[in-house]
Amino acid sequence: MQRTSFGSMACPIARSLERVGEWWSMLILRDALRGTTRFDDFQAGLGIAPNMLSRRLKALVAAGLLEKRRYSDRPPRYEYVPTECGRDFRPVLQTLLAWGNRHFAPDGPRVRIVDTETGETAEPIVVDRRTGRPLSDPVFRTVYGRPAGQPQDGTA
Amino acid sequence: MQRTSFGSMACPIARSLERVGEWWSMLILRDALRGTTRFDDFQAGLGIAPNMLSRRLKALVAAGLLEKRRYSDRPPRYEYVPTECGRDFRPVLQTLLAWGNRHFAPDGPRVRIVDTETGETAEPIVVDRRTGRPLSDPVFRTVYGRPAGQPQDGTA
DNA sequence: ATCAGTCACTTTCATTATGCAAGTAACTAA
DNA sequence: TTAGTTACTTGCATAATGAAAGTGACTGAT
Known part of the structure; x- marks a missing residue:
């Protein structure tokens, strides 16, 4: 148990x-x-x-x-x-913050991510690093299993 | 308790x-x-x-x-x-997946997010929607309190 | 009509986890 | 000597988790 x-x-x-x-x-x-x-x-x-x-x-x-x-x-x-592993966790907290602000802050966000140069409030979205395409796009799918024909280690 | x-x-x-x-x-x-x-x-x-x-x-x-x-x-x-609220949670899972793949998949990722048009594996990063700038940039900070001049319920 | 099978659960109860209050240890400064 | 700071641990009550088993409402086959 x-x-x-x-x-x-x-x-x-x-x-x-x-x-x-x-x-x-x-x-x-x-x-x-x-x-x-x-x-x-x-x-x-x-x-x-x-x-x-x-x-x-x-x-x-x-x-x-x-x-x-x-x-x-x-x-x-x-x-x-x-x-380093801990610092890499930041993106998760940023998306969690964005989600919380969107859905559980009825009076408007009390905590924001701000661009300290422009003073603008950032709106975090997730994109593919290479193409810049938003991962909300339905062409992106979660797939199981490794890439075909590629033995695990030195691969992408 | x-x-x-x-x-x-x-x-x-x-x-x-x-x-x-x-x-x-x-x-x-x-x-x-x-x-x-x-x-x-x-x-x-x-x-x-x-x-x-x-x-x-x-x-x-x-x-x-x-x-x-x-x-x-x-x-x-x-x-x-x-x-809709549940669907909006996807980005959190995507960043969590990326973090797990980076740090806890020693033999390479077994689960990936793939662009089904090109077959390429996506690499999720978080950016500001308007500017496209990565939120890993140190100019982005988390700030507490609402934007000035926008009183919502009296609290500053 | 009876019986197995499916689906969506609930109940029971042991084991873990969480959390408040309080205590400990090793100092420093007055 | 006494008070204060920092970084915890211990004890114990309550709450959450989980495996096993049971329930209720059916369908479909013999």
């Missing part, structure tokens, strides 16, 4: 959720990517109980999203900084 | 997670957006216990992401189809 693990599923979405799918994890990551590094700052910013924060930070460190660094020896003090 | 609710937080990410942040919810949504509509098909595809599926479907319907429709009167049979 353990919680079902998504880690062994072939789907990359399931594997992602194995790392960040627990209650609080994404919000901790959100703050970490905003610049929060200290235990007490996470705690104050999130209103999370210290035991929960401790557990989640451990899990995020174990999953390779955060790195625990000692920034003081006497007294021993630690900080949590996003790894 | 209830689970902390994110629904009353101002952050749109938190509000989003209130709806889809539970174990299984996003995977159910993933299948629903792939075309799965029937209870037993969700169950078989996910390997989820029927009681959990029942709870999650109820929650997703209550959150406005799925619509429960009777497709047969005798016997009474139901199907679950994504609402």
